[in-house]
Amino acid sequence: MKFPARQRVIISAIKSAREAAGLSQRQLAGKLGEPPNWIQRVESLERRLDVAEFIAIAKAVNVDPVELFRTALR
Numbered sequence: 001m002k003f004p005a006r007q008r009v010i011i012s013a014i015k016s017a018r019e020a021a022g023l024s025q026r027q028l029a030g031k032l033g034e035p036p037n038w039i040q041r042v043e044s045l046e047r048r049l050d051v052a053e054f055i056a057i058a059k060a061v062n063v064d065p066v067e068l069f070r071t072a073l074r
Helices: 005-020 025-032 038-043 051-060 065-073
Strands: none
Touching: 005 038, 005 051, 005 065, 025 038, 025 051, 051 065
C-alpha cells in the first residue's frame, strides 16, 4: 500500500512521541488494548490510522493530540 508523504510525517511524529514517552511498540499497543503488533503495523505504514486512533495514541503517550498534529504539520 502506498502512503503519501503527509501520512509518513504523521506516523513519524507518533513514533517520536512514543519513543519520548519511553514506550516500546508492544507497550503502547497494550495501553491501547490492541494486539501486540498493532503499533508496529502502524509505524511500518502497513495500517492507516483514523482520527480517533490518532487521538487515543496521543493520549496514551501523554501528548496533547492537537500539539502532536501541529508537530506533524511543521
